[in-house]
Amino acid sequence: MGEDHTSKAVGTVWGLLILNTLGSAGAKTIIPLPRSLIQLVTMGALVAAFALALALNLRLRIRAGAFLFLLTLLLVSSVISSAHLESGFGALFRCARLALFVGTLWLLSRWWDGSETLVRHHIRMYFAVLASVAAGLLISPGAAMPDLYGGRLVGALWPLTPPQIGQYAAVIIGLTVLLVLGHRTTRAGAAVVIVPSLVLLALTHTRTATLGLFIGLALAIGSLVLTSAAARRFFGWAVLCAAVAAVALSSVLQAWFLRGQSQENFSNLTGRAKVWDALLAAPRTTSEKLFGVGLGDKSFGGLPIDNSWLAVYHEQGLTGIALVAAVIIVLGGVALLRPPSLSRACAIFLISYCAIASYTEAGLGDASPYLLHLTVAASLLAAPAAATPPPTPEVPQRRVPRWARRSEVT
Numbered sequence: 001m002g003e004d005h006t007s008k009a010v011g012t013v014w015g016l017l018i019l020n021t022l023g024s025a026g027a028k029t030i031i032p033l034p035r036s037l038i039q040l041v042t043m044g045a046l047v048a049a050f051a052l053a054l055a056l057n058l059r060l061r062i063r064a065g066a067f068l069f070l071l072t073l074l075l076v077s078s079v080i081s082s083a084h085l086e087s088g089f090g091a092l093f094r095c096a097r098l099a100l101f102v103g104t105l106w107l108l109s110r111w112w113d114g115s116e117t118l119v120r121h122h123i124r125m126y127f128a129v130l131a132s133v134a135a136g137l138l139i140s141p142g143a144a145m146p147d148l149y150g151g152r153l154v155g156a157l158w159p160l161t162p163p164q165i166g167q168y169a170a171v172i173i174g175l176t177v178l179l180v181l182g183h184r185t186t187r188a189g190a191a192v193v194i195v196p197s198l199v200l201l202a203l204t205h206t207r208t209a210t211l212g213l214f215i216g217l218a219l220a221i222g223s224l225v226l227t228s229a230a231a232r233r234f235f236g237w238a239v240l241c242a243a244v245a246a247v248a249l250s251s252v253l254q255a256w257f258l259r260g261q262s263q264e265n266f267s268n269l270t271g272r273a274k275v276w277d278a279l280l281a282a283p284r285t286t287s288e289k290l291f292g293v294g295l296g297d298k299s300f301g302g303l304p305i306d307n308s309w310l311a312v313y314h315e316q317g318l319t320g321i322a323l324v325a326a327v328i329i330v331l332g333g334v335a336l337l338r339p340p341s342l343s344r345a346c347a348i349f350l351i352s353y354c355a356i357a358s359y360t361e362a363g364l365g366d367a368s369p370y371l372l373h374l375t376v377a378a379s380l381l382a383a384p385a386a387a388t389p390p391p392t393p394e395v396p397q398r399r400v401p402r403w404a405r406r407s408e409v410t
Contacts, residue, residue, distance in 0.1 A: 009056055010111055011121040016049035017104060018125045020097075021369050026159030027149060030140050033159065043097070046367075050100045053107035063109040066330045067378040071102050074323045074365065077316055082294035084287075091294035094366065098295070101367035105375055112379035114343050116184060119175055122376050126168040127193055130200055132157050133165055137203075145203070153203035163361060164369075166206025169197040170213035171373060174349045178220055182342035208360045212353040220349035227340045272360065275303045276310055292317035298362040308358035312365035324364050328355055331374060334381045347377040 024038040075098050082091035111117070136156025137144040144156040152162040173194050180190045201209060225232050279300045292315045298305050305311040312320040331351050338344045350373045354364065363370040 006056065006111075007117060009052065010108065010117075011124070013049045013053045013056070013104065013108060014118065014121045015125045015128075016045040016052070017101070017372060018129070018369070019045040020049065020101070021367060021372060022129070022158065022160065023164070024159065026161045026164070027146060027154035027156070028143065029159055030136065030143050030156050038159065046097060046100050046104075050104045050107070053104045057107045057110050060107075061110045062106050063112055063382060065109070065378065065382065067327060067374070068102070068106055068109060070323055070327045070330065071105070071371070074316070074320060074327075075099055075102050077291060077319045077323060078295050078365075081291035081316055081320075084294065091296060094295035098367050101371075109379075109382075112382040113384045114380060114382050115384075116179065116343065116346065116380070118376050118379045119179070119346055122372070123172045123175055123179075123193065126172045127197070129158075129160075129168055130165070130172070130197060133160060133200060134196060150205075152205045153200060162204040163206050163208065166201055166204040166209030167212075167357065167361070167369060169201040169204070170206075170209040171350070171353065173197045173201070174213050174217050174220070174353065175346055177217060178342060178346050178349060181221065181224065182345075184342065208357050212356040215356055216349040216353040219352045220345040223340055223348050224342070224345050272306050275300055275305060276307060279305065279310055279314055288317065290317045290319055292320060295366060298366075305362050306360055308362050308364035308370070311362035316365050320365050327364075327374065331377055331381065335377070338381060343380040347380040350374065350377040350380075 020042045022042065024035050024042060075095070078098060079095050082095050133144070133153065133155050136158075137153065140156050145151050145153055149162055153165055154160060154162055155165065176185070176190045176193045176197075179185045180187060201213075282300075292313065295315050298311045298315075300314060305314065308324070309321060312324050316323075328351065331347070332355075335344055335347045335351060338347075354370050354373050357370065358364055361370070362368075
């Protein structure tokens with residue numbers, strides 16, 4: 001199989017993994033989709049991704065690294081915590097899903113070489129998801145911005161929540177900006193991705209995604225400032241525009257940021273703090289503290305936890321927290337030790353975005369878009385595979401006739 005066909009096949013696997021992590025819970029769609037049908041599609045996508053990755057890598061050539069090793073340990077820890085069935089048989093089903101997910105990443109690791117190939121697949125696939133959101137907004141604005149979510153943008157064709165849409169938009173905006181600064185794409189092509197994604201991000205009113213985008217970009221571009229004139233110009237203009245906007249549009253920005261909430265509701269993070277306090281106050285056995293209660297739906301008492309660290313503590317215990325923290329620390333440490341480059345800047349953006357979003361979003365301990373973001377970062381930080389030189393053919397030595405040897409002696 002040629003390199004182009006292989007790259008397309010790898011992109012297909014990546015798209016199937018993204019489809020699997022879209023989830024099945026969200027707003028009501030224009031055409032009602034049974035949750036069982038959505039789950040069938042998402043799980044079928046994961047099985048198809050694993051089968052295709054295995055077909056592409058039948059010889060099981062992998063690139064072992066700390067990132068995948070830590071994810072495998074997290075899987076083992078999840079199986080141990082779920083074996084007690086405190087969360088029911090659904091916990092074992094989620095462990096099987098995580099096993100297929102991690103196994104697919106192991107099979108894809110063969111093509112991790114520090115290039116931006118996976119970044120481009122990431123942008124294309126999530127842009128396609130955002131295109132479906134925009135189509136739903138055009139077809140039925142009322143269904144796409146329902147009162148149930150306070151007029152925030154949701155998925156009207158596929159059940160996507162505002163935080164999901166905001167996350168996808170923020171990630172591809174940040175990565176596309178970095179590709180432009182690295183001269184890996186044209187400004188016109190980048191505008192096609194950035195402008196509509198910014199509009200969708202604004203319509204979601206997602207504060208976490210917006211902060212993650214700006215802080216992640218600041219850190220990523222800061223890593224390029226010493227070596228890239230384009231990065232220095234962009235950084236300077238961004239600071240100037242931010243200062244002007246802060247002065248001229250302060251009231252508008254404050255209203256957008258508060259989303260019509262009271263100061264009290266805003267200070268306790270839209271009710272999240274109450275769930276967090278109840279989760280931490282709940283009695284736990286020593287086993288539950290170490291390994292958690294098993295993989296669940298990231299909720300406590302019927303309410304979403306909305307914090308990756310507390311969700312991991314609840315489901316995978318202190319062991320899970322240690323492993324997830326090790327993933328962030330290892331990737332961040334490797335990124336800091338790498339020389340300045342576009343790949344390093346993209347990795348820094350993705351790592352910092354996931355770290356910021358982990359405070360108000362769950363997903364770092366299970367198959368989720370956040371693990372896919374970190375996987376892209378790991379692929380960017382992988383050292384290029386050493387090229388093996390082709391074997392030099394043996395040159396047959398010429399046989400000298402006896403009469404010629406005699407003449408040489410004489």
